[in-house]
Amino acid sequence: MATNAEIAGRFEEFADLLEADDVEYKPRAYRRAAENIQAHPVPIADRIEDGDEEILDEIDGVGDAISSKVVEYVETGSIEELEELRAELPIDIADITRIEGVGPKTAGKLYRELGIETLDDLEAAAEASEIQAVKGFGPKTEENIRDGIEFAREVGQRQLLGEARPLADDVLAFLEGLEAVERCEVAGSIRRWRATIGDVDALVATDAGEEVIESFVDWDSVDAEIESGPEKASIRVGEIRVDLRVVVPGEFGSALQYFTGSKDHNVALRNYAIDREMKLNEYGAFDVSDLEDAETGQRVGDRVAGETEAGMYDALGLPWIPPELREDRGEIEAAANGDLPELVAREDIRGDLHSHTEWSDGNTSIEAMIDAAAEMGYEFYGVADHAEGPGIVGGMGLPDTEILEQVEAIREVAAAADIEVFAGIEANVDAEGEIGLSKEVIDALDVIVASTHSALDQDAETATERLITAVENPAVDVLGHPSGRMLNERSGLDFDATALGSAAAEHGTALEVNSNPRRLDLWGSAVQAALEEGAPISINTDAHQPSTLEYMRWGVHTARRGWAEPADVINTWELEDLREFLH
Structure with missing residues (x-):
């Protein structure tokens, strides 16, 4: 059954191919629809298959034409108009546009001029110096x-x-509903909340493994069975592979620890165990102090743990280490010394300081966004629409005069709101680190988020100096999505997170963990480096509509990967302390 993400992906592809074909206006409408479908809290395909097509009327930006295409895709698995467009432009558009600087229009031009359809075609053309011969390109572009x-x-x-x-x-909910399943959990990189994952790994404790495997491959959501056996199976749901492994209940904890990883964490933990005459593997923790050297095997020794994951760490005299920390970045030493952080949790978050409305590129009103924040139980909320500047898509940034008008509009709505509302702006950090706002605008605002949107190909030294210049600006409260990366699309700026963290700590500027799942910027290791220098962190959603305020989930877990505690995150602070920080 098609997921919301899968349906949204078809309309992202639609938009890309239309843009590659030089069609105007339509691509933006399709991208807006894709974003809203992706963020919709209810599985759309389920409702359509139940005969409830009216659910599409609830989704902003999904009119009659797009609705009919959504229904067509859910019912048939394809969209005729999209298939025709693919035939007209047989480009691997998703792969090719992952190259920084190559957008849909560029991909379309390269197809028309050189017949480039795939990454292999593109690589061959670049190696043959054919790209630089196309009008509008050159040797530097070809090199990039x-x-x-x-x-x-x-x-x-x-x-x-x-x-x-x-x-x-969804996988866990399905497995938990099976009578034969005693316990289940995800494992691998998805349990460690990495920004990108290879596939979904799930682990089940059961005494009826083959029965669980059979139910798993027969799940209604399965699009294809890849393989199955008595102890494991793999399926495909949409474009994502899901791997299931079943173990006996007594080995669930050891298997969960082993298959969660990371590899580096597990190697370090096994070495820690060896030093204490212990052995760890997916079957348990074993005391091997009395073994003869000749005795080998996975289950040899005195088994002292394995039923629970916490027991695996306890067998080594260690507290349980949260999955987000298991990257071999000092977590075992910290556990041994009693220095593990008390990680920030979703319930610690009191508000969001970076979001957008229809005044720039958001989809809804100021009032609707504030109401949604209040419904989430927040104590405060910040509107931060785009200011004018380089890199703002479609020129949607506000000039100074409109920023001042919006501040008045925010104040008017805030007067009737049940939560504290901060009037803010997302200013643009130019190539030199300046933000380009007038003193009048700066004085009128409560919070300034300064972000990079252009010149993202600078070298690390230049980028670091640029970002430090921005955090040293006394007007800047939060440095938004510092690298400017877009996951699976562009790598963004490379910079020295330690130097940036030191500057942020000195000048009282928070570094943002942008919760948009396409960004997650800062990332775990960069957060950790910044926190070690004493920098404050702000976790924000960059929401463009009410439903994407839920992105906070991804940002919190990303900050946890950076060892962030509640006191490190300004979104957890009491209002009085936050106001003092912002002013």
Whole structure:
């Protein structure tokens, strides 16, 4: 059964191919529809298959024409008009546009001029110096394309956390409903909340493994069975592979620890165990102090743990280590010393300081966004629409005069709101680190989020200096999505997170963990480096409509990967402390 993410992906492809074909206006409408379908909280295909097509009327940007295509896709697995467009432009548009600087229009031009359809075609043309001969291109562009091909191939094999985790939740809900399942959990990189994952791994404790496997491959949501056996099976749901492994209940904890990883964490933990005459593997924790050297095997020794994951760590005298920390970045030493952080949790978040409305590129009104934030139980909320500047899609940024008008509009709505509302702006950090706002505008605002949207190909030294210049600006409260990366699309700026964290700590500027699942920027290791320098962190959604305020889930887990505690995150602070920080 098609997921919301899968349906949205078809309309993203539609938009890309239309743009590649030089069609105006329609691509933006399709992208807006795709974003809203992706964010819709209810599985659309389920409702349509139950005969409830009216659910599409609830989705902003989905009119009659797009609705009919959604229904067509759910019912048939394809969209005739999209298939015709694919035949007209047989381009692997998703792969090719993952190369930074190659958008749909460029892909379309390269197809028309050189017949380029795939990454292999593109690589061959670049190696033969054919691209620089096309009008509008040159040797530097060709070099950049050549350099980006490896990155495009690598990310093309991974799924966004925000697309895969909802499926993982559905998998768990299905498995928990099976009578033969005693316990189940996801494992692998998705349990560690990595920004991208290869596939969804699930683990089940049961004494009826073959029965569970049979039910799993017969699940209604399965699009294809890849393989199955008595202990494991693999299926495909939409474009995502799901691997299931079944174990006996007494080995569930050890298997969960083993298959969660990471590999580096497990190697370090096994070495820690060896030093204490212990052995760890997927079958349990074993005391091997009395074994003869000749005795080998996975289950040899005195088994002292394995039923629970916490027991595996306890057998080594360690507290349970949260999955987000298991990357071999000092977590075992911290556990041994009693220094593991008390990680920030979703319930610690009191508000969101970076979101958008219809004043720039958002989809709804100021009032609707504030109401949605209040319904989430937030104590405060910040509107931060785009200011004018380079890199803003479609020129949707506000000039100074409109920013001042919006501040008045925000104040008017805020007067009747049940929560504290901050009037903000998302300013643009130019190539030199300046934000380009007038003093009058700066004085009128409560919060300024400064973000990079252009010149994202700078070298690391230049990028670091640029970002430090921005955080040193006394007007800037939060440095938004510092690298400017878009997962599976562009790598963004490379910079020294330690140096940036030090500057942010010195000047009282928060570094953002942008919760949009296409960004998750800062990422775990960068958050950890910044926190070690004393920098404050702000977790924000960059929401463009009420439903995407739920992106906070991804940002919180990303901050947890960086060892963030509640006190490190300004969104958890009391209002009085937050106001003092912002002013």
